Amino acid sequence: MNATTGLNSKLALFGGEPVAARVVSPEWPPRSRETAQRLADLYMSGNWSFNLGEHESALCSEFAAFQGAKHAVFMANGTVTLLCALAAHGIGPGDEVIVPAFTWLASAMPVKYLGAKIVFADVEPTTLCLDPERVTAAITKRTKAIMPVHLYGSMVDMDAILAIAKRHNLIVIEDCAQAHGGRWNGRGLGSLGHVGSFSFQHNKNLTSGEGGICITNDAELAARMYRLSHIGYAPGEKMGQFKSTPAADLVCHNFRCTEFQALILRDQLSQFGERIREYADNVKRLEVRLADIPGVRVQSPGRRADRQSYYKLVLIFDTMPLADIPLSTLLKAINAEGIPMEGTYGSVYSHTLFNLPSSDFVLPKGGCPIAEGIASNRAAVLAHQWLSADPDVIDVVANAIAKVSANADALQRMELATISD
Numbered sequence: 001m002n003a004t005t006g007l008n009s010k011l012a013l014f015g016g017e018p019v020a021a022r023v024v025s026p027e028w029p030p031r032s033r034e035t036a037q038r039l040a041d042l043y044m045s046g047n048w049s050f051n052l053g054e055h056e057s058a059l060c061s062e063f064a065a066f067q068g069a070k071h072a073v074f075m076a077n078g079t080v081t082l083l084c085a086l087a088a089h090g091i092g093p094g095d096e097v098i099v100p101a102f103t104w105l106a107s108a109m110p111v112k113y114l115g116a117k118i119v120f121a122d123v124e125p126t127t128l129c130l131d132p133e134r135v136t137a138a139i140t141k142r143t144k145a146i147m148p149v150h151l152y153g154s155m156v157d158m159d160a161i162l163a164i165a166k167r168h169n170l171i172v173i174e175d176c177a178q179a180h181g182g183r184w185n186g187r188g189l190g191s192l193g194h195v196g197s198f199s200f201q202h203n204k205n206l207t208s209g210e211g212g213i214c215i216t217n218d219a220e221l222a223a224r225m226y227r228l229s230h231i232g233y234a235p236g237e238k239m240g241q242f243k244s245t246p247a248a249d250l251v252c253h254n255f256r257c258t259e260f261q262a263l264i265l266r267d268q269l270s271q272f273g274e275r276i277r278e279y280a281d282n283v284k285r286l287e288v289r290l291a292d293i294p295g296v297r298v299q300s301p302g303r304r305a306d307r308q309s310y311y312k313l314v315l316i317f318d319t320m321p322l323a324d325i326p327l328s329t330l331l332k333a334i335n336a337e338g339i340p341m342e343g344t345y346g347s348v349y350s351h352t353l354f355n356l357p358s359s360d361f362v363l364p365k366g367g368c369p370i371a372e373g374i375a376s377n378r379a380a381v382l383a384h385q386w387l388s389a390d391p392d393v394i395d396v397v398a399n400a401i402a403k404v405s406a407n408a409d410a411l412q413r414m415e416l417a418t419i420s421d
């Protein structure tokens, strides 16, 4: 590294040369000419809808197998998948569902759609995922389900959650919207609880712009979720050729997706194992560098995580010399170096888009200090497409963080100057 780009050189925030000046941001979402051609063929075939074409049912078999479950149901997005997973278990008014305080707000909203109560529990400081001890503390006579969310690809301690659920006879709905391909102790995420729910929204690791899927090992449950999301049709029934009436307790919706989305996902899924291996190699490379940089750590994958898919990469700045510099300042400095990191969602109930009155949810006494603390104020994310970049791009990311860490004093002085202004 030369004098102008050295780690002790002037931060780009203060007019120095950005570390990533010559790096082109990796593109998202993944695209290919082959998929474009197949989409054109599908378009000309006219078989655009689920029960005319082959792609929805093929995607369901392929995705279920990939994740290690028996059945899958394809739907419009990863919010209605959670809604159907809860509804299939009859959850409604008077019931409580335990949800982590730190997640995207779509984990919590389906509980409200069904008229049940959202009960927030705090997360662990290492994984930033639902803390089993906080779950136990949140259980009441009305608790019906737990929703572990495998956030940013890290994994909830599923051994602990399954043991709690068994002891209290509770349903477990895994929100895997950010954890496609993840494995806990040899088993695919989403196949451990009663239902696993995934999103294919634009930013998600596997994407068709919008979309979602539920997996389960229970055939009857799969059929209930299918009916709930396909306006009452039973699995396998062709358009207009319905033969039976859904159970009286199911309020059925049209949450179907198109064949175009299923086709895009099938093509991506066929390459996905390779992509997450690439992410993992790059994260390993980055971790070796970050281990020598004071002030930063990586979100832990989870006690028995054995394959992580990395939905974004979360760095936590809670040790010196970076711990007492405001996150917004650190992000300004990192962004100025040419690395587009950003803050997290923060706690669900503090999110700008979350508008539910406090009567719709329960918070533990004393709030959720981890969700409101390090998860909101010390953690930041790097978009996962950067993890599929060439190794020398990964080194540039490490160099940017190293430079900011080496310049902590200058950032401190800037803060002090701002405060005394």
Ligand SMILES: *Cc1c(COP(=O)(O)O)cnc(C)c1O
Pocket: 077, 078, 079, 080, 103, 104, 106, 107, 149, 175, 177, 178, 199, 200, 201, 210, 211, 212
């Ligand atoms: C994206 C996401 C959802 C919802 O998925 P949509 O497809 O956007 O509806 C649910 N939970 C989590 C944790 C998510 O990140």
